[in-house]
Amino acid sequence: MKTVIQRVTSASVTINNKIVSEIKNGLLILVGIENEDSQEDIDWLTKKIVNLRIFNDDNEVMNKSLIDTNGDAIVVSQFTLHASTKKGNRPSYIKAAKPEIAIPIYQKFIATLEQHLNKKVGTGVFGADMKVSLVNDGPVTILIDSKLRE
DSSP states (O other): OEEEEEEEEEEEEEETTEEEEEESSEEEEEEEOBTTOOHHHHHHHHHHHHHOOOEEOTTSOEEEOHHHHTOEEEEEEOGGGGOBOSSSSSOBOTTBOOHHHHHHHHHHHHHHHHHHHTSOOEEOOTTSOOEEEEEEEEEEEEEEETTTOO
8 A cells, every 4th residue: 555645734625626525734645555455554554644743843843743733634545656657658557456446445544544533534535536635734745655664
């Protein structure tokens, strides 16, 4: 499972000109799912994400987590995170899980994140044509791959 985590002062997801999710301070989390992803990947990633100390403390030092700041989150499924550009100029998405595998994992990821945060998180709609808007704060953007665990 690959994620792109962006610290934001605001973010929203719009589908068919209708805002379906919107937050102020928090994280926009893009999630790419592959066939081998499991509950272990979900548990490790969600715990890592909510505890990342990437929010400023009173001294303007990144020392607080999403939990510490009571921040919000939006989770958006994005299969293109598994793009392979090894050959040619047209990316291959062969590693990205098909919807019948990815949707249940995506839903478990959201549910597990909500348990850690003890609140609902915003989402996109799996497979929809979404317009994602954000104001990246910092900017702070972090890539995390559950298979690499770095």
